[in-house]
Amino acid sequence: MDEQELIRAITTEVLRRLGGGAAPAAKIPVGVSARHCHLCPEHVTALFGPGQELTPRAPLYQPGQFAAEQTVTLVGPRGILERVRVLGPTRPRSQVEVALTDAIRLGVRPSISDGSDLTGTAPIVLVGPAGVVHLHEGLILAWRHIHLSPREAEYWGVKHHDVVRVELPGPRGLTLNNVLVRVSPDFIAQMHIDTDEANAAGITCDLEVEIAR
């Protein structure tokens, strides 16, 4: 997170706590999610050793979320991906999010998911310094989505689980036609796309977008 993002994150968090939800902004910042995993407490122990906990390395834009110092190696039937960042805090179920380009390197074919139901999603092997976890399901391609607070959702005229369109500008400009809206008091406005989507559009890191009306 650079200084600009940090200032924005702190400002928005202060406003959120004062006002019960971030004040709606005229534009929605874009966050590019590189491949990463969320781990349950049992898997943190299995991968990093007894008594080990996730160590925050940098706060993420969404309040309370962080990139951990820990990384894992993903092992698929056709290839591996090293130094895959673990995000915190821990979750009830482990979940690994990759781009389709990553999946092809691994030799797996995950489906698109919003992470709410991991049943039947693809398997993957995670290797850490203290052990191995064979995840029988939980590897997904994240459904491109927009986080909004309830106030922001009201401002944009959308509700939880709406599917909207968002235009990405530039020489490789494209319009994302199926963007999932996710609304929660814990969120602040941000669109999450993966590295394939960001690279296909050739977007720069300070991009802000609008929901197409």
Add this chain to the structure above:
Amino acid sequence: MDEQELIRAITTEVLRRLGGGAAPAAKIPVGVSARHCHLCPEHVTALFGPGQELTPRAPLYQPGQFAAEQTVTLVGPRGILERVRVLGPTRPRSQVEVALTDAIRLGVRPSISDGSDLTGTAPIVLVGPAGVVHLHEGLILAWRHIHLSPREAEYWGVKHHDVVRVELPGPRGLTLNNVLVRVSPDFIAQMHIDTDEANAAGITCDLEVEIAR
């Protein structure tokens, strides 16, 4: 190339030679270009040895073009990409086309180009079994484009160097807003996108599209 594609390629080529340009089809097939390079004759010699020529391995969809048996390793300041396919026949200037995800692995930042002018494009090192070529310019991200014969261009109501929109369907559906039209009697209708674009849209290999009116 699978059987279906082969039948289509042969049929279209026969029609093209009989009629001076492919008969317009109601849909345009999509070809996904993985990273690849085009080489000049001097670089074929430098990389594969004196007297060596590109050996066709499989015909491509565009008439006369082929994937060669030969591959090279691309070496950038931050990483390498092995087994990068060489396409034939040779060209007057060598040119390497990668997706932005590939470029990030290599540690280079190529610009978007239609390949017509390589002046000022990014450098890259190619390594073959017989030698090394330091390409001072020629590494590009290909501008997404549609090949059309003159008859097909007329059918679609577009001309050489027009920029059009194309919608890709599906759960990761998106609209490509800046697609370059390239018209030549040597072409048959096909849209070329790179692996980032294909993976961002999650498209399947038998996709056919239309130019948005």
